[in-house]
Amino acid sequence: MSADAINQARSLGSITGGPVIGGLEVPDAGVTDTSKLLTPDGRQLPDAAFNECLNNAPKTGATGRFGDTAVCLGKLDLHVDLVCQPNQRFWPFPWIELALYLGLSALLAAVGLWRIQRRVS
Structure with missing residues (x-):
């Protein structure tokens, strides 16, 4: 994580002060x-x-979102592990999720109808 990479991030730190x-x-x-x-x-x-x-x-006069803090962290030779999905996979995920929910809903409706018909008989 260079100082430039840190400055491009949207947030740094957590509520508890974690790294x-x-x-x-x-x-x-x-x-x-x-x-x-x-x-x-x-x-x-x-x-x-x-x-x-x-x-x-240390005051270096650095600019950017996190300025001197980014320079200080950049000198520590840090890195992060990222998990990411390619953009072309974005739409298949919601469609798969929709299919699973519709299938589960149909299964629950079928079980409900079967139970109702069984009680009526």
Whole structure:
């Protein structure tokens, strides 16, 4: 995560002060999950290091959404693991979900009708 990549994100940090970054974008894909900020060896960035950059970033005069904080975090050689789906898969997912719900609804309606007819007989 370079300082430029951090500045392009939509959010940095969480309500609890955890080392998370949100709103990352991948060209021609939708991001479905983002890990917390990870160190080069794959461990989660300690809260203390994240908060140090967030609260006491050295003044570099950097611009961008997160400015000096992005520069401080960029120097830590961080990365994130992303899970994303290509844009061409976007519409098949809602159609599959619709088919499953319609099938389940039809099954429940059939069971309900069968139970009603059985009680009437």
